[in-house]
Amino acid sequence: MTSLDQVRDRAEELLRLHLGGGSWSFGFDHAKTRAGQCDFAKRRITVSRHLAARFSDEDVEQVLLHEVAHALSGARAGHGPTWRRTARSIGYTGSRLHDGPIASELAPWVGTCPAGHEHYRYRTPTRPLACAKCSRRFDERHLITWARQQEREPTY
Ligand SMILES: [Zn+2]
Ligand SMILES: [Zn+2]
The missing domain is CATH 3.30.2010.10 (Metalloproteases ("zincins"), catalytic domain)
Known part of the structure; x- marks a missing residue:
């Protein structure tokens, strides 16, 4: 950090x-x-x-x-x-x-918990993750839903 x-x-x-x-x-x-x-x-x-x-x-x-x-x-x-x-x-x-020109500009995975906290990953999330902001322990109610961000051409 x-x-x-x-x-x-x-x-x-x-x-x-x-x-x-x-x-x-x-x-x-x-x-x-x-x-x-x-x-x-x-x-x-x-x-x-x-x-x-x-x-x-x-x-x-x-x-x-x-x-x-x-x-x-x-x-x-x-x-x-x-x-x-x-x-x-x-x-x-x-x-x-x-790695690539586009990869450097983007975190490919963005996840949101039911409360709307956003999380970012550079690798494909392989196991269920719960939102650490909502609960310090793993709790299915705070499961993060992952979506792959659309790759786009950087404009700069
Ligand atoms: Zn660049
Ligand atoms: Zn949360």
Whole structure:
């Protein structure tokens, strides 16, 4: 788990290091289905506060590097060879949740409990899971229903 303050500190450090500081800014957004976003028009990189809170330090680092690589390679590069080369050169490893260009933006599984709490998984949930927010013990009344999110082309 990573605190949002840590994420912000690290993000600002990476912006200074790779984007020269000043011209790009960092913030959090409320996205639930993608980890990060690079807004070329506003010159702003944002990370989902919902997902950042669930990610490990290492995962957050990868999401930040993914977005910094977008900022460095420009909107037209998409997730093509230029972006990939840039991303690799700054330490993006493309591992685990960052396997493909789309996988990196999305948690493929989203689950909801009967009370409406949302849960995210990067792997197919294989056994019944109950909502930990509703009940600390496994309780069938708080069973999470999983749905695979539609994959969509990232727009950034
Ligand atoms: Zn991307
Ligand atoms: Zn719940």
